[in-house]
Amino acid sequence: GIQVEQSPPDLILQEGANSTLRCNFSDSVNNLQWFHQNPWGQLINLFYIPSGTKQNGRLSATTVATERYSLLYISSSQTTDSGVYFCAVGYGQNFVFGPGTRLSVLP
Amino acid sequence: EAQVTQNPRYLITVTGKKLTVTCSQNMNHEYMSWYRQDPGLGLRQIYYSMNVEVTDKGDVPEGYKVSRKEKRNFPLILESPSPNQTSLYFCASSLLPGTSGEQYFGPGTRLTVT
Numbered sequence: 001g002i003q004v005e006q007s008p009p010d011l012i013l014q015e016g017a018n019s020t021l022r023c024n025f026s027d028s029v030n031n032l033q034w035f036h037q038n039p040w041g042q043l044i045n046l047f048y049i050p051s052g053t054k055q056n057g058r059l060s061a062t063t064v065a066t067e068r069y070s071l072l073y074i075s076s077s078q079t080t081d082s083g084v085y086f087c088a089v090g091y092g093q094n095f096v097f098g099p100g101t102r103l104s105v106l107p
Numbered sequence: 108e109a110q111v112t113q114n115p116r117y118l119i120t121v122t123g124k125k126l127t128v129t130c131s132q133n134m135n136h137e138y139m140s141w142y143r144q145d146p147g148l149g150l151r152q153i154y155y156s157m158n159v160e161v162t163d164k165g166d167v168p169e170g171y172k173v174s175r176k177e178k179r180n181f182p183l184i185l186e187s188p189s190p191n192q193t194s195l196y197f198c199a200s201s202l203l204p205g206t207s208g209e210q211y212f213g214p215g216t217r218l219t220v221t
Contacts, residue, residue: 030207041195041215048209086150090206093157094165095140095199097150 002027002091004098012104013077021072021101023087031090032063034072037100038083046072046085077105109134111213113198119219120188128183128216130198138201138208139181140165141173143194144215150197156181157204188220 003026013019023032034046047054047061049070054061058077063070070087084100111132120126130139140155142165152165156175170192172184181200185192196216201208 030205031210033210035212041217043197043212043215045209045211050207088150088210090210093155093163093205094152095155095206095210096152097142099149 001094002029002089002096004087004089004096006085006087006098006101008101009099010102010104012106015077015079015105015107017077017105018073018075019077019103021074021085021103023070023072023098025068025070025089027068027091029065029068029089029091031095032065032070033088034061034070035086035088036081036083037086043086050090074103077103079105079107081105109211111198111200111211113196113213113216115216116214117217119221121221122189123187126185126188126218128185128196128198128218130181130183130213131179132181132200132211133179134200134202134211135178136200136202136211137178137204138206139175140199140210141171141181141183142197142199143167143192144197145194153183153196188218190220192218193220194218 005024036044051065088097141153144150154173156162198213
């Protein structure tokens with residue numbers, strides 16, 4: 001099956017700092033999404049990005065499908081950005097999640 | 108509002124008592140699926156459905172059943188729950204038949220089996 005890796009596993013930032021989260025996958029995929037899991041456990045859709053670049057406010061994402069990676073950029077981080085960030089890929093009929101990056105933004 | 112709903116959101120039950128977690132979407136989506144999330148193991152797919160009356164196993168189907176009699180509903184059935192099924196469960200749906208489309212997730216159901 002496909003392997004989905006995320007780095008770093010943990011990240012601690014001061015409020016206002018920028019960060020880059022990475023997702024690597026081991027095979028061609030038909031979908032890639034980024035999610036934020038908030039402290040209440042809800043999965044929030046951030047980006048549907050099988051390829052290319054998208055931006056939404058302070059967040060942006062880039063997927064280079066040919067090189068099998070995706071990046072999530074968070075600029076001017078806020079305490080409300082804290083939580084776990086997951087990438088997930090569509091592989092055949094399965095949707096496979098990475099292990100996540102736990103982000104803590106300190107005031 | 109376009110959404111995926113799950114009920115109940117929280118459930119505490121006892122070993123062996125059959126239960127059903129409902130999932131419903133109002134977006135006329137083809138593809139629906141169930142996941143469980145466990146500490147250290149991440150999110151894993153339990154079952155998925157490509158369309159009405161078409162279901163298939165994901166990575167961890169043991170101890171679960173599903174049905175897809177209507178396009179909008181995809182209930183998860185635990186015939187005889189056990190403590191190792193204590194978990195956070197998510198339902199998801201997608202417009203396209205398969206995983207190429209954007210997946211929309213429900214709010215989650217926290218299940219505790221004692």
